[in-house]
Amino acid sequence: MTDLNLLLLQTVTGIALGSVYALLAIGLSLIFGMLTVVNFAHGAYFMVGAYIGVYVLSATGSFFASLLAVFFSTGLFGLLTERVLVRPLYGRGPDYPLLLTFGLSYVIIDVIRIIFGVEGLQSSTPAALQGSVNIGIGYFPIYRLFLIAAAAVIITALWLFIEKSRYGLIIRAGARDPEIVRILGIDVAKVWLLVFGLGTAIAGLSGVLAAPIRTVTPEMGIPVLVESFVVTVVGGMGSIGGAVIAGLLVGVVYSLTALYAPALAELSIFALMALVLVVRPQGLFGREGLME
Amino acid sequence: MSETNIRRRKLLLSAAAAATTPFWINSVRAQEGPIRIGYPVPLTGPYAAEAKDQVQGAELAIMEFNESGGLNGRKCELLVRDTKLSPGEAATRTLELIEKDKANFIVGSLSSSVQLAVNNVAKERRIIYSSISQSDTINEVKDWSPYTFHEAMNPTMTAGAVGRYVFPKYGKRIAFLTADYAYGHEMVKGFQRAGKPFGVETLIDIRHPIGASDYSTFLPRIMSLKPDILFFCNFGRDLISSIKQAGDFGLKNNTRFVTPQLTLTARLAGGSDVFDGVIGGATYYWRLEDTVPSAKAFNDKYRKAYAGAVPSDFSALGYSSVRAILTAARNAGSTDSDKVSTALRQLKYDFTKGPEYYRNCDHQAVQSVLVIESKSKNMKDKNDVFDIVAIEKPDESHLRSCQELGHKA
Amino acid sequence: MEGAPSRTPYRLIATQVSRHRVAAVIAFLVVLPWLTPSHALAANILIFGLYAVGFNLLFGYTGLLSFGHAAFLGSGSYATGVVMVHYGWPWWLAIPAGITLAALIGLCMGYLVIRSRGIYFAMVTLALGQCVYFAFYKAEAITGGENGLRGVNVETIDLLGWKLDFQDPITKYFVMLVFVAAALWFVSRLLASPFGAVLESVRENEKRAAACGYDVARTKLLAFVISAAICGLAGALRALHLSIVPIDSLHYLTSGQVVMMSLLGGMGTFFGPFVGAATILWVEDVATILTKSWQLVVGVIFIIFVLFFPRGIWGSFLHWLGRR
Numbered sequence A: 001m002t003d004l005n006l007l008l009l010q011t012v013t014g015i016a017l018g019s020v021y022a023l024l025a026i027g028l029s030l031i032f033g034m035l036t037v038v039n040f041a042h043g044a045y046f047m048v049g050a051y052i053g054v055y056v057l058s059a060t061g062s063f064f065a066s067l068l069a070v071f072f073s074t075g076l077f078g079l080l081t082e083r084v085l086v087r088p089l090y091g092r093g094p095d096y097p098l099l100l101t102f103g104l105s106y107v108i109i110d111v112i113r114i115i116f117g118v119e120g121l122q123s124s125t126p127a128a129l130q131g132s133v134n135i136g137i138g139y140f141p142i143y144r145l146f147l148i149a150a151a152a153v154i155i156t157a158l159w160l161f162i163e164k165s166r167y168g169l170i171i172r173a174g175a176r177d178p179e180i181v182r183i184l185g186i187d188v189a190k191v192w193l194l195v196f197g198l199g200t201a202i203a204g205l206s207g208v209l210a211a212p213i214r215t216v217t218p219e220m221g222i223p224v225l226v227e228s229f230v231v232t233v234v235g236g237m238g239s240i241g242g243a244v245i246a247g248l249l250v251g252v253v254y255s256l257t258a259l260y261a262p263a264l265a266e267l268s269i270f271a272l273m274a275l276v277l278v279v280r281p282q283g284l285f286g287r288e289g290l291m292e
Numbered sequence B: 001m002s003e004t005n006i007r008r009r010k011l012l013l014s015a016a017a018a019a020t021t022p023f024w025i026n027s028v029r030a031q032e033g034p035i036r037i038g039y040p041v042p043l044t045g046p047y048a049a050e051a052k053d054q055v056q057g058a059e060l061a062i063m064e065f066n067e068s069g070g071l072n073g074r075k076c077e078l079l080v081r082d083t084k085l086s087p088g089e090a091a092t093r094t095l096e097l098i099e100k101d102k103a104n105f106i107v108g109s110l111s112s113s114v115q116l117a118v119n120n121v122a123k124e125r126r127i128i129y130s131s132i133s134q135s136d137t138i139n140e141v142k143d144w145s146p147y148t149f150h151e152a153m154n155p156t157m158t159a160g161a162v163g164r165y166v167f168p169k170y171g172k173r174i175a176f177l178t179a180d181y182a183y184g185h186e187m188v189k190g191f192q193r194a195g196k197p198f199g200v201e202t203l204i205d206i207r208h209p210i211g212a213s214d215y216s217t218f219l220p221r222i223m224s225l226k227p228d229i230l231f232f233c234n235f236g237r238d239l240i241s242s243i244k245q246a247g248d249f250g251l252k253n254n255t256r257f258v259t260p261q262l263t264l265t266a267r268l269a270g271g272s273d274v275f276d277g278v279i280g281g282a283t284y285y286w287r288l289e290d291t292v293p294s295a296k297a298f299n300d301k302y303r304k305a306y307a308g309a310v311p312s313d314f315s316a317l318g319y320s321s322v323r324a325i326l327t328a329a330r331n332a333g334s335t336d337s338d339k340v341s342t343a344l345r346q347l348k349y350d351f352t353k354g355p356e357y358y359r360n361c362d363h364q365a366v367q368s369v370l371v372i373e374s375k376s377k378n379m380k381d382k383n384d385v386f387d388i389v390a391i392e393k394p395d396e397s398h399l400r401s402c403q404e405l406g407h408k409a
Numbered sequence C: 001m002e003g004a005p006s007r008t009p010y011r012l013i014a015t016q017v018s019r020h021r022v023a024a025v026i027a028f029l030v031v032l033p034w035l036t037p038s039h040a041l042a043a044n045i046l047i048f049g050l051y052a053v054g055f056n057l058l059f060g061y062t063g064l065l066s067f068g069h070a071a072f073l074g075s076g077s078y079a080t081g082v083v084m085v086h087y088g089w090p091w092w093l094a095i096p097a098g099i100t101l102a103a104l105i106g107l108c109m110g111y112l113v114i115r116s117r118g119i120y121f122a123m124v125t126l127a128l129g130q131c132v133y134f135a136f137y138k139a140e141a142i143t144g145g146e147n148g149l150r151g152v153n154v155e156t157i158d159l160l161g162w163k164l165d166f167q168d169p170i171t172k173y174f175v176m177l178v179f180v181a182a183a184l185w186f187v188s189r190l191l192a193s194p195f196g197a198v199l200e201s202v203r204e205n206e207k208r209a210a211a212c213g214y215d216v217a218r219t220k221l222l223a224f225v226i227s228a229a230i231c232g233l234a235g236a237l238r239a240l241h242l243s244i245v246p247i248d249s250l251h252y253l254t255s256g257q258v259v260m261m262s263l264l265g266g267m268g269t270f271f272g273p274f275v276g277a278a279t280i281l282w283v284e285d286v287a288t289i290l291t292k293s294w295q296l297v298v299g300v301i302f303i304i305f306v307l308f309f310p311r312g313i314w315g316s317f318l319h320w321l322g323r324r
Helices: A003-033 A042-060 A065-088 A095-116 A141-164 A166-176 A178-183 A186-211 A221-235 A239-261 A264-280 B004-014 B016-020 B024-028 B048-067 B089-097 B112-124 B155-170 B182-198 B216-225 B239-249 B264-270 B285-288 B294-307 B313-332 B337-346 C007-017 C022-033 C039-059 C069-085 C093-111 C119-136 C169-193 C194-206 C208-213 C214-244 C250-267 C272-290 C294-308 C312-324
Strands: A132-134 A139-141 B035-041 B077-081 B107-108 B126-129 B148-150 B175-178 B200-209 B229-233 B256-261 B279-282 B354-357 B369-374 B386-392 C157-158 C161-164
Touching: A003 A042, A003 A141, A003 A166, A003 A186, A003 B216, A042 A095, A042 A186, A042 A221, A042 B386, A065 A095, A065 A139, A065 A166, A065 A186, A065 C294, A095 C250, A095 C294, A132 B337, A139 A141, A139 A239, A139 B279, A139 B313, A139 C194, A141 A166, A141 A186, A141 A239, A141 C007, A166 A186, A178 A186, A178 B229, A186 B004, A186 B239, A221 A239, A221 C119, A239 A264, A239 C272, A264 B182, A264 B200, A264 C119, B004 B155, B004 C250, B016 B112, B035 B048, B035 B089, B035 B264, B048 B077, B048 B107, B048 B294, B077 B089, B077 C169, B089 B107, B089 B112, B089 B264, B089 C039, B089 C214, B107 B112, B107 B313, B112 B126, B126 B337, B148 B256, B155 B182, B155 B279, B155 B369, B155 B386, B175 B182, B175 B239, B182 B200, B182 B256, B182 B369, B200 B216, B216 C250, B229 B239, B239 B256, B239 B264, B264 C022, B285 B294, B285 B386, B313 B337, B337 C157, B337 C312, C007 C022, C007 C157, C022 C039, C022 C272, C022 C294, C039 C169, C039 C214, C039 C250, C069 C093, C069 C119, C069 C214, C069 C250, C093 C119, C093 C214, C161 C169, C169 C194, C169 C214, C194 C208, C194 C214, C208 C214, C250 C272, C250 C294, C250 C312, C272 C294, C272 C312
Parallel strands: B035 B077, B035 B107, B107 B126, B126 B148, B175 B200, B175 B229, B229 B256, B256 B279
Antiparallel strands: A132 A139, B279 B369, B369 B386, C157 C161
8 A cells, every 4th residue: 555545545544534524414404504503403403313213223223214313313302402492592692501501411321321221232344335446546444435425415405405596595594594584474483493403404314424433322422512512613604515524624634644643633633623713713714893 | 656646736726736747647547446448440431331330340359358258357448439430539539538538548540541540649748559450550669559450451462462362363564543642652652572583564543532533534545555454553432433434435345443342342333233343352352251250250249249240441440449459458457558568469369350469579469361352242241242262361471571660570 | 670679688798799709619619528429529529629710710710711731730749749759858848849730831831822702712732732642641651641649648737836637538628728718819810900901901992902012912811821830730639549650640531521610610710619629520420329320410411501591600600690
């Protein structure tokens, strides 16, 4: 294996890693950009998605069915959360939803422990996607290639939804100026409900997609939450394009640091975030003035 | 010193009284009433399953002790506390156990940092602490005290035994994927120490952050080096995730996967495919009952107490550490720290896995080390997941010498 | 009623408590060890209460939400521990060492972050806090790395021939209380001073404060450093209390913990942070012994408070007193 091939392989590895980051960050960024809610329970939805996914997969044997089941169940769970817990807090400043979702993540994690036990679930790669394949620069796991493709499909679908559909138009307008949208006679509360549900559904999807390569445990969402916060902030809070680009960037930076200085890999993403914010305080693609 | 005296002293904050009884804790620790063993273990968090086994093992030992009459009629009780796997929390809980619950002994913990924290609090107050978690540091003179005992194996002996088994068999070009903390570092040193006489060559030692969720970024470089053996010097979920992901990359085809500690709990959580062919060390494995009578006796008692469950490494450690302390207390006829410490040093015991004893200079339990291989075929039942491929007999020469650790003798 | 509501007994208590706030807090802390289930818990409340007070100076009074304050608690602990373990300094000299290092790190960090605002301020402090975490993690020879620093042992304290047994939990508690009381007095004086008024004006409206001729950036930086120093003192005391310094004292979860404590207790009130720290630690302590699902209990309490008592525990109490 030549050095160049190793570098390329490492980059592809970083992209696969980054695609999970990107998916998670999109959900966070959507919810923040629209609702100015810093969702501390995002990692918990990721974990719930992985659990439901593994459970449905073992019950039905169909990976596709598990994806659908997770999308709708975590989405519905998100809708409920917004309607019952988050909605009463609008207008009180961003600290309160933060505290609430923090408490909620504790509750979700413990409920999962009570239902499924503390040990976690065994999760295996779907049979068709097992093994590794030579991609010209070396062997790479098939499932991780699938992961990149799946993330691309989800992101494209979301982009089409937001850019081309009528709902997307309202969401974009609502993110710019909720007052105007309200004056135009649109029920902003419904839009926010939808956005929260969409954000959590995508978090759940990233959970089920990550399940086959990680250990599915009640705590699996905790490190993920911080990583996706970093990505969201680097990309600029509220910017979906920013979340995708920053997700891939963070994945690749982590991966290349892991190649040359593995001990610094974990630090690298925080250093990147500090650097970006000191130079450009609103993030790469963020608007100025949010949450001051 | 009477109770009212203590209370008055507390109220007055009288320094004079404190000065006359500098070691107030020992003086108020009851020599009658129930014997209390404080047991800080990580009941919640990633090692909850292992902690549950630790508790079951300890409770079995206590049940036996009480049923056989206790210490001249004094019964023993176990005070289980959750460390949440955090050294700060563990230190607080240990203070509570000693100060408020008046624990006579402390046993437990499952992590390098937590056991060192518990040890520091206990030794300052001259309370015996028996650790059931791997560590080399706790043997060294800086952390050690006459009240510190180490029931678990240490990385030097574990990695040593595994290394001596795998190097001649699978090759000398080795690579490490190591969790970046004391446990990982000590295991790497243990393997390299054992590998020296075989002339092994370390190609790379990659340090990954502890608790990482994705290991893919560390794997391409290891693949490009094509090592004979890849050592996973990490534990629990880190081990499961990294072995699984390395398998996905196809690394298993040309490289043998080895880990210093292969536990029943990890193997059951990870599944047979993930672990197939992985070799590792173990304190205990229940199939030891085929050859060792004390293992058979221990398994039978355990099965009877816990609805047919077989003990894991952690059950065995919890059991033998508590039983050793209680046996020593009986031999000493007292729960006094100094007397029990002396009795423990003189103890020769065989509770679960053949003969053991505590080395005098550092109180390390000298014991046999099992080398096991994970299998996916010919399994008798769901717990029959390993083959014992080698057993290294208890041997002080496999430990670092007392001088090396900074002890006098 | 009748035009003199301030004379009702409740209002009177409220006014008196807020007038003599330091005395009131200290009175509470003096009896605390006999109220908590264990002395070790009381000491933790003392330490984390001070940590929250230091944090609240920045968050509650200046309006800056930091997610990196563990850096100050931790560096205070480590500096104190390191000079004692490796250089044999006496404990009373080690405490100022802890405060100094925390303040220095606060100065460097503050210099970098003071430009950021809102959620970005929180995130830069988080990132820099992580950098501090890794620096201490990697300096294994000095800090013990992941194993933490052990051996911060104080057996007896010699006050001009007057020997105190520092291993007696009550003695230890009251020695620490002396430092905490001094810090509380200092914070109270600071808030009552003109500087305190500037801080609040920065929180309320930064642009107006600047227009009034105050150097907003310098004020913020100074608040940041003072806040760091107080958290450093809390850290120094924690090292003495636990006799170890765990690496997780620098972890971002420890930063998050203090945010939660301040919010739950009531940000921007003098006593609120202490109430928040006491509540969280107390509930956790009791719930942990009763059930393995302690996080469920803590989580539900959080949710209830956020939904129904948004001013925090102490803030709601003061509000209730004020309305009577």
